[in-house]
Amino acid sequence: TKHFPIRRRLRTLFTKQRAVHAVEQVDLVLRKGRVTAMVGESGSGKSTVARLLAQLVKQTDGKILLHGDVVHATGGRRFRAYCRRVQMVFQDPFASLNPIHTVRYHLTRALKIHHSEATAEELLTRVSLTPPERFLSKFPHELSGGQRQRVAIARALAAGPEALLADEPVSMLDVSIRLGVLNLLRDLRDRLNLAILYITHDIASARYFADEVLVMYAGQVVEGGGGEAVTQHAAHPYTRLLIASAPDPDRIAGAESEVEEVGGGEPPSLIDPPSGCRFHPRCPHAMARCETDAPPRLTVESNGDGPHWAACWLYDANTVEAAR
Numbered sequence: 033t034k035h036f037p038i039r040r041r042l043r044t045l046f047t048k049q050r051a052v053h054a055v056e057q058v059d060l061v062l063r064k065g066r067v068t069a070m071v072g073e074s075g076s077g078k079s080t081v082a083r084l085l086a087q088l089v090k091q092t093d094g095k096i097l098l099h100g101d102v103v104h105a106t107g108g109r110r111f112r113a114y115c116r117r118v119q120m121v122f123q124d125p126f127a128s129l130n131p132i133h134t135v136r137y138h139l140t141r142a143l144k145i146h147h148s149e150a151t152a153e154e155l156l157t158r159v160s161l162t163p164p165e166r167f168l169s170k171f172p173h174e175l176s177g178g179q180r181q182r183v184a185i186a187r188a189l190a191a192g193p194e195a196l197l198a199d200e201p202v203s204m205l206d207v208s209i210r211l212g213v214l215n216l217l218r219d220l221r222d223r224l225n226l227a228i229l230y231i232t233h234d235i236a237s238a239r240y241f242a243d244e245v246l247v248m249y250a251g252q253v254v255e256g257g258g259g260e261a262v263t264q265h266a267a268h269p270y271t272r273l274l275i276a277s278a279p280d281p282d283r284i285a286g287a288e289s290e291v292e293e294v295g296g297g298e299p300p301s302l303i304d305p306p307s308g309c310r311f312h313p314r315c316p317h318a319m320a321r322c323e324t325d326a327p328p329r330l331t332v333e334s335n336g337d338g339p340h341w342a343a344c345w346l347y348d349a350n351t352v353e354a355a356r
């Protein structure tokens with residue numbers, strides 16, 4: 033499509049080793065045994081990133097790498113292997129299961145497609161729907177939202193994935209059961225050594241369980257770093273605004289209704305984004321250069337958890353000099 037919001041490189045790589053250096057706007061590395069949270073308002077492009085990684089849409093530019101090999105959307109064996117290894121969990125558990133089929137059907141079908149050795153019972157046990165026999169014969173309407181999302185996760189696991197792309201997996205669930213589903217994802221990260229991309233507009237939930245946090249604004253990643261660094265010491269003015277708009281930043285994930293509106297105006301159109309720093313029309317710290325020059329990624333702090341950076345002129349050494 034012409035007006036694709038992510039114009040630059042899109043890279044993903046699964047490796048047990050170390051991070052590949054981020055070089056462009058959406059340059060994303062998922063690593064086994066890690067949760068990477070992508071946080072932003074609706075319309076920031078975060079769901080598009082997940083759909084791109086799942087290859088539900090194709091990128092017009094940029095690359096996806098798996099274990100260092102470029103994934104080509106050719107439908108060949110390697111592409112099919114990629115699609116098996118990278119599974120998506122959608123936001124709406126009510127739409128993702130077919131109402132006329134039982135849980136058994138959904139799971140055995142997924143197992144057959146992926147020639148998996150696992151069984152439907154094992155999958156249900158993995159997502160804590162026990163005893164599994166009780167759930168196999170149920171239809172989606174006989175399950176709660178949380179149970180359906182667990183079935184959807186079990187179905188994703190049928191493929192034996194290395195990565196789960198979870199797009200707002202708890203935002204449509206009852207507040208009281210969100211934490212349970214997030215804990216399940218965390219548990220799967222640890223037990224199955226999965227790479228998880230957790231997409232959310234709720235920065236408090238990212239704080240709760242992400243190893244790494246990326247903040248998206250207007251189709252670009254504007255801040256990134258370790259989960260604690262970004263959520264406790266937010267550097268980018270937009271991230272600070274997100275945190276300030278959360279009902280209670282210290283609350284436990286999902287314990288409150290989510291923030292749909294963030295103070296200080298609307299997110300901009302991705303078709304005709306603002307010049308310079310895309311956040312400048314809303315930014316309380318905007319300077320003259322912000323209107324004309326797009327800020328590069330500037331290091332806020334380097335620590336053992338990898339660099340904490342922000343695409344913001346406030347972290348430019350020259351800017352600091354000028355302000356003194």
Ligand code: SF4
Binds near residue numbers: 310
């Ligand atoms: Fe605000 Fe300028 Fe930083 Fe953009 S670059 S976030 S406008 S201070």
Ligand code: MG
Binds near residue numbers: 074075079200
């Ligand atoms: Mg979305």
